[in-house]
Amino acid sequence: MSDYVLSKQYFVDVIKDLIPWAEERKDYFTELDSAIGDGDHGMNLSIGFREVGKNIDEWQNKSVFQFYKKVGTALLDKVGGSAGPLYGSFFMKFGLPVKKKGETDGVTFDEFIACMDKAVAIIQKRGRSTSGEKTMNDTLMPALDALKAANAAGEAPKACMAKAVEAGKAGLESTRNMVATKGRAMRLGERAVGHLDPGAASTAEMLEIFYKNMPDA
Numbered sequence: 001m002s003d004y005v006l007s008k009q010y011f012v013d014v015i016k017d018l019i020p021w022a023e024e025r026k027d028y029f030t031e032l033d034s035a036i037g038d039g040d041h042g043m044n045l046s047i048g049f050r051e052v053g054k055n056i057d058e059w060q061n062k063s064v065f066q067f068y069k070k071v072g073t074a075l076l077d078k079v080g081g082s083a084g085p086l087y088g089s090f091f092m093k094f095g096l097p098v099k100k101k102g103e104t105d106g107v108t109f110d111e112f113i114a115c116m117d118k119a120v121a122i123i124q125k126r127g128r129s130t131s132g133e134k135t136m137n138d139t140l141m142p143a144l145d146a147l148k149a150a151n152a153a154g155e156a157p158k159a160c161m162a163k164a165v166e167a168g169k170a171g172l173e174s175t176r177n178m179v180a181t182k183g184r185a186m187r188l189g190e191r192a193v194g195h196l197d198p199g200a201a202s203t204a205e206m207l208e209i210f211y212k213n214m215p216d217a
């Protein structure tokens, strides 16, 4: 789909949706993290995106790279624990492949995939982690694979992202039966089995927000 372009506004709209989302879903993510972690995942996202909300008007006129870098830096600076730096790095690095674009430039779908690739890869690097360890990687990595595969098969962009969301949700569900080998849940051993990973749950919903804001064609 060579003429498909995600406008600069698309990237702003995604963040505008993530701000209220973090508030609305706070209790749910807290509940998940209370079962196998320390119960702060919902609060962490809420604190981070509240800070983003305070500054979005000032930042949204920047290029995709600069705007998402500001978002990521806020998450990194304001949120403690592991999810702050991981979510922070995701947004800080997201726009790197389109770094040269101007303030109003959009992004082609191939460029968008390159951005997702960069953002997902940095989580593994920062977290020294991979899939199968009961973390957000279990959502993000299969989602990225599905996104690339659907695009390579010539599917329409929004359909590609739908596949990514679907694969991410399946990945999230797969964390239920995993023993954690990264993050706080590691300490629980077998006792973590039966519970979804909170970061896998929040990233699955984040991907859905990227999907919902995409134009059909």
Ligand code: ADP
Pocket: 033, 037, 038, 039, 040, 041, 042, 044, 045, 080, 081, 082, 083, 084, 086, 123, 126, 127, 128, 129, 134, 135, 136, 137, 182, 183, 184, 197, 198, 199, 200
């Ligand atoms: P903390 O674990 O510091 O309390 P949060 O509760 O906000 O931070 O986030 C926990 C989530 O972070 C986990 O559910 C998991 O998905 C993710 N996570 C933790 N460590 C790693 C890691 N090394 N790599 C990838 N994701 C991780």
Ligand code: MG
Pocket: 033, 037, 038, 039, 040, 041, 081, 184
């Ligand atoms: Mg926690």
